[in-house]
Amino acid sequence: MAETHFHKRLWSIAWPLILANITVPLLGLVDTAVLGHLDSAVYLGAVAIGANIFSFIFWGFGFLRMGTTGFVAQAYGNKDQRQLQQVFTQALLLAITIGLLLILLQQPIFQLALYLMQGSEQVTLLAQRYCEIRIYSAPATLAHYVIIGWLIGTQHSRGPLLMLLSANCINIALDLLFVMGFGWQSDGVAWATLIAEYSSVAVGIVMIKRSQLFDQWLIQRKTLTTLASYSRLLRVNRHLFVRTISLLFTFAFFTAQGAQQGDLVLATNAVLLTFLLLISNGLDGFANAAEALVGEAIGQKNPIGLNQAITTATQWSLLTAALFSLFFWLFGPLILSWLSSIPEVIDQASHYLGWIVLLPMVAMPSYLFDGIFVGATRTQEMQNTMLCATFAVFIPAWWLTQSLGNHGLWLALTLFLMFRGASLGFYFKHYSQTQRWME
Numbered sequence: 001m002a003e004t005h006f007h008k009r010l011w012s013i014a015w016p017l018i019l020a021n022i023t024v025p026l027l028g029l030v031d032t033a034v035l036g037h038l039d040s041a042v043y044l045g046a047v048a049i050g051a052n053i054f055s056f057i058f059w060g061f062g063f064l065r066m067g068t069t070g071f072v073a074q075a076y077g078n079k080d081q082r083q084l085q086q087v088f089t090q091a092l093l094l095a096i097t098i099g100l101l102l103i104l105l106q107q108p109i110f111q112l113a114l115y116l117m118q119g120s121e122q123v124t125l126l127a128q129r130y131c132e133i134r135i136y137s138a139p140a141t142l143a144h145y146v147i148i149g150w151l152i153g154t155q156h157s158r159g160p161l162l163m164l165l166s167a168n169c170i171n172i173a174l175d176l177l178f179v180m181g182f183g184w185q186s187d188g189v190a191w192a193t194l195i196a197e198y199s200s201v202a203v204g205i206v207m208i209k210r211s212q213l214f215d216q217w218l219i220q221r222k223t224l225t226t227l228a229s230y231s232r233l234l235r236v237n238r239h240l241f242v243r244t245i246s247l248l249f250t251f252a253f254f255t256a257q258g259a260q261q262g263d264l265v266l267a268t269n270a271v272l273l274t275f276l277l278l279i280s281n282g283l284d285g286f287a288n289a290a291e292a293l294v295g296e297a298i299g300q301k302n303p304i305g306l307n308q309a310i311t312t313a314t315q316w317s318l319l320t321a322a323l324f325s326l327f328f329w330l331f332g333p334l335i336l337s338w339l340s341s342i343p344e345v346i347d348q349a350s351h352y353l354g355w356i357v358l359l360p361m362v363a364m365p366s367y368l369f370d371g372i373f374v375g376a377t378r379t380q381e382m383q384n385t386m387l388c389a390t391f392a393v394f395i396p397a398w399w400l401t402q403s404l405g406n407h408g409l410w411l412a413l414t415l416f417l418m419f420r421g422a423s424l425g426f427y428f429k430h431y432s433q434t435q436r437w438m439e
Contacts, residue, residue, distance in 0.1 A: 006312045010289050014316070016161040017152070018285030043186040046126030050190070053113045053127075054134060057102065058141050059248060063240030064095050065145040065152075067233065069288075070377040072153025073295020080299075082218040084154070088208070089219060090233055091146040099139030106135045126186050133190035140197040147204035155292050159207045167200035239379035243386040250390050250416060257398065257409055265406050268348040271336065275356045276363075279324055283364055286317045287371030294375030298437060306437060310372060317368045324360035332356060355410040362414055365421025369428060376437055378427070385423040393419040 068091045075083035102109070110131045114124050144163070151159035171192050178188030208214065223229045258269040293309035328335070332353040336346050373382050394416040401408030431437050 006293075006308045007316075010286070010293065010309075010312045010316060013152075013155055013157040013289035013292055014285040016157040017288045018282060020161040020164045021281040021284055042120070042122050042126060045120075045123040046130055046186045047189050049114070049117045049123065049127040050130035050134065050186075053110070053117070053131060054141075056113075056248065057109070058138075060241070060244055061095075061098060061142055062145065062244050063237045064091060064098075064142055065149040066240050066291075066374045067091065067237040067377075067379070068146050068149030069153040069291045070236065070295055070374045070379075071233065072150050073292050073375050074299035074377065076154050076292075077296030077299025077302075081213055081216075084150075084213050085217070085219050086223055086229075087233070088146065088150045089224060090230055091149070092143055093224065094230070094233070094237075095142035095146045096139045099142045102138040103135055106132065110135075130186050130190045133187060134194055137194040137197040140194075140201045143201050144197060144204065147201065147208065150208065151204070152288055152292055153295060154211065154213070155296070156207065156211065157289070157292075159204065162207070163200045163204050166203045167196045170199045171196040236377055236379045239383040243379070243383045246383075246386045246390045250394055250413075253395075253398075254409060254413055258406065261406055261409075264344055264348055267345050268352070269406070269409075271345060271349050272352055272356060275328060275332075275335070276359060279321075279360050279363060280367065282320050282324060283317055283360075283367040286313050286320065287367045287374075289313060290368065290371035291375040294372050295377075296375075298376055303437070313368060313371065317364050321360040321364035325357050328353070328360070329357045352406065352410055355407075355414060358414065359417070363417045363421070365425055366417055369421060369424035372428065373424060376431075378431075381424065381427045385420060385427070388423060389416050389419045 068087060071087040072084060075087060110128060114128060114131075117124070117127070148160045148163065151157070174192035174195055175189060178184045178192050182188060184191065255266070255269065259266040290309060290313035293313070294306060297303075297306035297309055333346075333350060336349050336353075370382065373379065394412050397412035397415045398409060401411050404411065
């Protein structure tokens with residue numbers, strides 16, 4: 001009976017998050033569809049460059065979501081309302097501060113980023129205007145991460161789905177109004193995204209307010225104004241930041257090495273990485289649910305609940321990964337034909353489908369253990385294993401397999417994912433044997 005209860009709890013948290021993850025790419029698809037009907041490709045190119053710059057910048061601060069979830073889940077399990085308020089408020093202030101710093105430092109950031117992108121003069125000019133508008137969404141975007149982290153940690157998993165759906169709906173409506181109606185072109189897309197981000201944050205704040213966990217203010221002023229009170233939050237977020245930068249480096253290096261093998265390989269890998277995006281969207285839902293349930297069990301000092309949460313998340317992650325592999329094996333060629341209409345790209349990508357069939361089972365442990373370690377706020381281990389996976393596994397594997405061409409590159413990425421899961425699994429086994437999860 002207890003096992004059935006945990007399966008229901010896991011799914012009640014996971015399914016809205018899986019749907020929310022799937023909606024994330026819709027913002028970019030809507031922008032592409034609207035601009036793709038204008039009379040010049042320069043607007044689409046400008047937004048593509050600008051959106052990539054912001055994806056890189058904002059993804060680097062994804063620790064605000066993960067760090068918040070772990071602390072909140074533990075406080076939620078311990079029924080510590082004061083700590084719930086303190087984590088949210090401190091993380092929100094940190095997010096807004098970073099967002100304001102990004103606004104202040106926008107000129108050197110954009111000059112370097114646009115130089116590295118190497119677009120045409122007209123595209124670069126339009127991309128710069130796009131960036132100069134959208135940068136003012138930085139506080140909202142980073143606050144958005146904190147709110148989603150808090151909602152996952154308190155097991156209000158439908159909240160992130162509602163936030164992202166509202167952002168998508170507003171973005172679609174404003175894209176059509178600003179671009180098609182007012183003729184603002186790429187500037188209109190930037191304004192639409194900015195307004196959608198702030199609207200989404202407003203929806204999240206309303207949901208947090210309705211949770212009644214802020215009905216009585218329990219935080220002392222010194223916990224918000226004294227740097228020492230942020231020490232644990234900053235330490236955990238520092239580890240997650242280094243981890244994220246290492247992950248970004250790995251995928252940037254993967255893309256760059258593919259580009260050096262020619263435009264065809266670059267396009268092929270871009271298509272194949274879409275499969276990895278689908279895998280992460282599916283498996284992240286269970287990893288996020290594990291964050292909430294593991295953190296709750298640790299907050300309650302409940303080893304039985306912790307084991308049940310981990311076992312249930314593992315079972316569903318394994319099943320989902322196996323279904324992904326089966327699906328890609330059966331329908332991989334059909335999906336390729338949907339993702340590209342270029343015969344050369346489809347033909348080239350078909351040679352690498354074996355890696356895609358293998359990836360779900362290889363990557364699953366890394367996603368699952370990420371969720372477990374975030375819930376336990378064991379972020380130093382996440383940082384160290386990611387650094388080792390990047391610089392002691394991925395880079396050497398790429399160097400030794402350059403003669404294999406793009407197959408060598410995919411082998412290096414597979415070993416990178418495999419090592420991440422195996423090394424976190426080593427820490428997991430050690431902590432389980434020594435009963436250190438509750439420390």
